[in-house]
Amino acid sequence: xKIRKIAMLVFLIFLSLMIINPxxxxxxxxxKIGVILPLSGSLAPIGKxxxxxxxxxxxIVNSKHPDLKISIAKWEGIPNLGGAKLKLIFADHRADPGxxxxxxxxxxxxxxxxxxxxxxxxxxxxxxxxEAERAGLPFINPDSTSPALTKRDMKWFWRxxxxxxxxxxxxxxxxxxxxxxxxxxxxISKKNLEPLAVAVENSEWGAASLAxxxxxxxxxxxxxxxxxxxxxDAADLTSETRRMxxxxxxxxxxxxxxxxxxxxxKTMKEMKASPSLIWGQDAGFVEADFYxxxxxxxxxxxxxDLFSAEMGKAKPVAGxxxxxxxxxxxxxxxxxxxxxxxxVQVWAHALNEAKSTDPKALQAALNKLHIPAKELIMPWKGVxxxxxxxxxxNQNELGSGVINQYQGYPDGKLHIVYPFEFATSKMxxxxxxxx
Amino acid sequence: MSSIVHKGGLCCSSVLYxxxxxxMELAVELIIYGILMGLVFALIALGLSLIFGVMNIVxxxxxxxxxxxxxxxxxxxxxxxxxxxxxxxxxxxxxYLLGMMSYYLLIHHILRGPMVAQLFGTFGLMLFLRYLxxxxxxxxxxxxxxxxxxxxxxxxxxxxxxxxxIMAAGLSFLLFALVYIMINRTKLGRALRATSLDAEAARxxxxxxxxxxxxxxxIGGATVAISGALLAHFYYVTPTxxxxxTLIAFATVALGGFGSVSGAFLAGIIIGxxxxxxxxxxxxxxxxxxxxxxxxxVVFRPRGLFGW
Numbered sequence: 054x055k056i057r058k059i060a061m062l063v064f065l066i067f068l069s070l071m072i073i074n075p076x077x078x079x080x081x082x083x084x085k086i087g088v089i090l091p092l093s094g095s096l097a098p099i100g101k102x103x104x105x106x107x108x109x110x111x112x113i114v115n116s117k118h119p120d121l122k123i124s125i126a127k128w129e130g131i132p133n134l135g136g137a138k139l140k141l142i143f144a145d146h147r148a149d150p151g152x153x154x155x156x157x158x159x160x161x162x163x164x165x166x167x168x169x170x171x172x173x174x175x176x177x178x179x180x181x182x183x184e185a186e187r188a189g190l191p192f193i194n195p196d197s198t199s200p201a202l203t204k205r206d207m208k209w210f211w212r213x214x215x216x217x218x219x220x221x222x223x224x225x226x227x228x229x230x231x232x233x234x235x236x237x238x239x240x241i242s243k244k245n246l247e248p249l250a251v252a253v254e255n256s257e258w259g260a261a262s263l264a265x266x267x268x269x270x271x272x273x274x275x276x277x278x279x280x281x282x283x284x285x286d287a288a289d290l291t292s293e294t295r296r297m298x299x300x301x302x303x304x305x306x307x308x309x310x311x312x313x314x315x316x317x318x319k320t321m322k323e324m325k326a327s328p329s330l331i332w333g334q335d336a337g338f339v340e341a342d343f344y345x346x347x348x349x350x351x352x353x354x355x356x357x358d359l360f361s362a363e364m365g366k367a368k369p370v371a372g373x374x375x376x377x378x379x380x381x382x383x384x385x386x387x388x389x390x391x392x393x394x395x396x397v398q399v400w401a402h403a404l405n406e407a408k409s410t411d412p413k414a415l416q417a418a419l420n421k422l423h424i425p426a427k428e429l430i431m432p433w434k435g436v437x438x439x440x441x442x443x444x445x446x447n448q449n450e451l452g453s454g455v456i457n458q459y460q461g462y463p464d465g466k467l468h469i470v471y472p473f474e475f476a477t478s479k480m481x482x483x484x485x486x487x488x
Numbered sequence: 489m490s491s492i493v494h495k496g497g498l499c500c501s502s503v504l505y506x507x508x509x510x511x512m513e514l515a516v517e518l519i520i521y522g523i524l525m526g527l528v529f530a531l532i533a534l535g536l537s538l539i540f541g542v543m544n545i546v547x548x549x550x551x552x553x554x555x556x557x558x559x560x561x562x563x564x565x566x567x568x569x570x571x572x573x574x575x576x577x578x579x580x581x582x583x584y585l586l587g588m589m590s591y592y593l594l595i596h597h598i599l600r601g602p603m604v605a606q607l608f609g610t611f612g613l614m615l616f617l618r619y620l621x622x623x624x625x626x627x628x629x630x631x632x633x634x635x636x637x638x639x640x641x642x643x644x645x646x647x648x649x650x651x652x653x654i655m656a657a658g659l660s661f662l663l664f665a666l667v668y669i670m671i672n673r674t675k676l677g678r679a680l681r682a683t684s685l686d687a688e689a690a691r692x693x694x695x696x697x698x699x700x701x702x703x704x705x706x707i708g709g710a711t712v713a714i715s716g717a718l719l720a721h722f723y724y725v726t727p728t729x730x731x732x733x734t735l736i737a738f739a740t741v742a743l744g745g746f747g748s749v750s751g752a753f754l755a756g757i758i759i760g761x762x763x764x765x766x767x768x769x770x771x772x773x774x775x776x777x778x779x780x781x782x783x784x785x786v787v788f789r790p791r792g793l794f795g796w
Contacts, residue, residue, distance in 0.1 A: 093622075093627070093728075094728050095629075095726065095728055097622070097627030097728070098626075098627050098628050098629060100627075101626075101627065255771075255772040281771050282771060282772040283767070283771040283772065283774075284771070284772060284774060284775050286732055288525075288529075288732050288733065288736060288763070289525050289760075289763055289764065289767070290767075291518075291521045291525065291764055291767070292518060292521070292763075292764045292765070292766075292767030292768040292771070293767055293771050295514075295517070295518065295521075295768070296767075296768060296771075299514065311629050312629055312724055312726065315629060315631065315724045316723070316724065319631070319722060319723075319724075322639060323639075323641055323648065323649070323650040323653075323722070324648055325641065325648055340629075342628050342629045342630075345628075345630075346629055346630060346631045346724065347631070348633055
């Protein structure tokens with residue numbers, strides 16, 4: 054009888070401790086987060102690299118890595134949730150907004166995830182995040198850049214990456230800087246850089262890129278000779294390339310995913326195009342397959358990006374994590390896969406701050422979250438959600454982009470040429486061309 | 489302060505291309521580009537048209553046969569270091585065998601089922617081949633970077649063309665001529681046509697219609713695999729590449745007429761021209777124009793331009 058009483062007492066003490074410290078109830082439990090990415094179709098290569106970025110972050114959160122000088126590497130799970138491990142449940146959205154929304158619903162209802170991460174394609178992020186909003190669950194978006202996404206006044210949607218408005222501002226700061234001789238080379242006369250010829254895929258992201266470029270060109274006084282919206286996954290881009298060449302524009306700007314970017318370059322080579330400067334809006338231009346496929350033809354191409362393997366020179370932790378990623382995948386982090394790494398990191402910090410998986414607690418934690426720059430592999434000042442541009446809601450205010458240039462390929466590296474103060478190499482100008 | 493001048497596109501200018509480029513020269517150049525691409529589209533569509541003409545079956549896996557041809561060229565060029573031109577006969581043989589196998593192992597059996605089983609059968613074959621390629625080659629995008637004709641150009645007057653596109657167009661022309669002669673001038677071709685017109689009557693006349701069906705699949709597979717090997721000279725290779733070309737091939741076959749060799753030839757060129765010329769003016773609508781042509785043909789001339 055006495056033993057029974059003692060056992061009951063121990064049980065009650067244990068129960069009360071559980072109530073006082075809810076983290077204990079999560080001990081060794083798993084926290085399911087749904088990750089929706091393009092894992093099949095023409096975007097499958099990038100989807101694979103995004104998945105690997107997210108997986109590496111989850112692995113670092115879940116196990117100890119004392120050699121890494123960031124908080125999540127010391128945690129072995131979420132500390133304030135009793136060391137609960139992150140479990141990522143992946144779903145393929147096939148770059149289809151309708152299918153993406155279905156996957157979000159499935160993850161919420163069937164897999165019982167506590168929130169979502171994704172979806173890379175802005176159009177899919179738009180529809181999938183609506184499902185999270187309806188369910189009242191957090192949706193963290195590390196990798197979609199259509200400015201419209203954070204202008205919907207949503208309460209359950211947080212975007213970690215900077216959006217197109219930033220990147221386009223970076224582009225025009227860079228072009229203006231070139232005319233002032235800031236890129237380590239002699240100043241380039243503006244008449245040798247304009248007009249601009251722009252080709253974008255006809256999607257929400259592409260159209261938004263073109264609209265932003267037109268807006269900034271107008272504000273900064275740059276002429277545009279061509280603004281082409283082509284159907285994505287094109288069978289042929291002959292006429293579009295011809296239009297860019299005949300416009301006599303010395304600067305070509307692109308917003309294309311991998312397959313179209315490759316086709317554009319093959320067609321430009323066929324037509325012996327020789328613009329002085331080529332800049333790509335991330336996406337296909339930062340894919341490993343872009344330089345693997347085109348080899349030395351990429352030399353001199355500039356791409357808006359968020360990461361470079363060279364970042365390790367400025368941020369040792371970025372170099373170390375990139376080494377781990379490369380060991381795991383065989384290639385360097387891209388700006389996209391590095392952002393998905395950060396996406397999982399944001400989830401981990403939010404869970405730790407919230408001390409709970411309750412949606413309301415997570416919402417409050419995300420709204421107050423501040424991750425300092427030293428925790429990140431990106432060249433950002435940190436992560437803090439706010440309204441950096443008019444109309445933005447829950448947009449990271451502390452992000453920024455870089456402009457990289459392919460140099461010395463096929464065995465070369467992406468070098469940072471902008472921000473000018475972080476440049477790791479002298480810029481190649483003009484673009485060597487295909488004559 | 490600034491000026492944004494679109495010299496093309498839906499919205500703005502009456503200037504369609506810069507005035508320093510003579511319009512006639514540009515038009516000629518674009519028409520040639522359109523014909524070159526059109527001949528490649530035509531060759532891709534030829535097999536689809538033949539199979540439909542003979543058996544009334546839509547082969548949804550047609551684009552995957554194309555993808556197989558492309559990977560054969562890629563593997564021979566990248567791993568065995570053979571010139572991709574050598575891949576043409578290999579692709580032809582592999583495509584022929586793939587077509588034959590598809591018929592004997594799948595189509596022949598599902599013919600006994602309802603129409604919907606036939607549709608889903610080739611759809612299943614499409615998915616099987618696509619995901620098998622994804623397993624073997626990963627979803628990575630690849631291109632052939634070395635070869636006698638790869639990346640080589642030919643300059644003529646003010647124009648520059650990719651020699652591999654010229655070769656692809658020339659071979660397409662040749663293959664069309666051969667298939668046309670085979671179908672219209674040989675005993676085998678007459679048997680094929682008889683099977684397509686009335687399989688039962690053909691059987692009564694002693695024609696082995698099963699063999700004819702298999703032959704249509706074999707020829708269809710061979711021609712599309714060759715077009716894949718040709719396309720790989722100047723286009724990227726990935727497991728999902730077939731989808732886009734299948735849609736174009738469907739539009740080509742509907743426009744030219746189901747089962748018509750000469751129809752596929754002419755329709756391919758028309759589609760190539762629509763794609764290149766519309767891309768010059770309103771790029772975002774170029775597929776709309778192609779499918780508009782497809783739609784109008786289906787509505788006003790359901791048998792297509794030359795359908796039987």
